Amino acid sequence: MELFGVDIQALVSLLQNPFVRGIGGALGVVGVISIAVLILIWAERKFIARLQHRYGPNRAGKFGILQTLADGLKLFLKEDITPKNAEKITYTLAPILCFSLAMIPFVAIPIDRNIVVANLNAGILFIIAVASLSVIPVIMAGWAPNNKYNLIGGIRSAAMMISYEIPVGLAVIGVLVLSGSLSLIDIVEAQRRGWFIFPQFLGFMTFLIVSFMESARPPFDLPEAESEIVQGWTTEYSSVKFALLMFGEYTHAIFTSILIAILYLGGWLGIFFDSPLWLALKTLIIMLFLMWVRSSAVRVRIDQMINFGWKFLIPLALLNIVIAGVLRIVWV
DSSP states (O other): OEETTEEHHHHHHHHTOHHHHHHHHHHHHHHHHHHHHHHHHHHHHHHHHHHTTOOOSOSSSGGGTTHHHHHHHHHHHSOOOOOTTSOHHHHHHHHHHHHHHHHGGGGGOOSBTTBOSOOOTTHHHHHHHHHHTTHHHHHHHHHTTOOHHHHHHHHHHHHHHHHHHHHHHHHHHHHHHHHOOSOHHHHHHGGGGOOTTTTTHHHHHHHHHHHHHHTTOTTSOGGGOHHHHTTGGGTTOOHHHHHHHHHHHHHHHHHHHHHHHHHHSOTTOOSSSOOHHHHHHHHHHHHHHHHHHHHHOOOOOHHHHHHHIIIIIHHHHHHHHHHHHHHHHHHO
16 A cells, blocks of 8 residues: 555554664654753743742743743854863763763653553663763763863762762662552552552652752752852853753753652542643642752752761661551551
8 A cells, every 4th residue: 555655554564663663762752852951941940030030031032932042052153162181082972971861761751651662671770770870971071171170060970979879779669669560650550549759758858859969950059069160060061062961951850850750649640530741740840849949949068968868868768668668568
């Protein structure tokens, strides 16, 4: 059967090829997330401006909606400067890796029970493994330019990652105990009896705090603290490279918000019906909370942040595992 000279049967067979479907799904994820990041940047600037009694973007386009595009165009037209004493290969690879590692986990994120690029049986382990690699481009960007401010920002990020990767792993264990599965789809379906935010509130709070750190958002934006180390690990980056670094940071914020909605808020499960719109709404609420905290909280010191991770969050996450074990016995 042909339509406009195209063999429909051959086309269907091609689309059913796992490799083609994987490439198409990956490109779709990149496109959707890229658009979401552009909208998020505009929304965050407007939201924070309202909280701080300012106008925010209001010149480029209606309600300033085109301001993000204008800023992106400005970045792409700026001169791409490479420091003279930089390790050029590492310096160039860092932004590419930052962008890529921020996108990869989305292939295992289910939007609905039947909508996911890669339905992995151990999806949560894949996501944690890839997310733990995000510190590598930050360290590369800190070391490669041969600049002390970049280096301090990279070292801070490494210290924060070591301090906060442990509690987030422990927090997820509680969810796995209650759901009895490593699959994100099974974790969501296990919440039909009730969202995990209620029996796993300590784990939820731990995961939420770590989300601020993962996305380097105030009050945990110490790797790029302007008042202390200029712009931290991004100081010597400009033009497209700087845009990729910032894009990766905002992508992390979206990713952690979606993951919180899936692990603790029932994902696409709704009150009267199930739909990906519920997941989008829950993700938006979490993002608004992150924006609200950013506009109102002050930055903590690096020593306070490290101590908080080791001395408070880890014991809290261990207690959460005990609670999850007791609940599992009771529910069974």
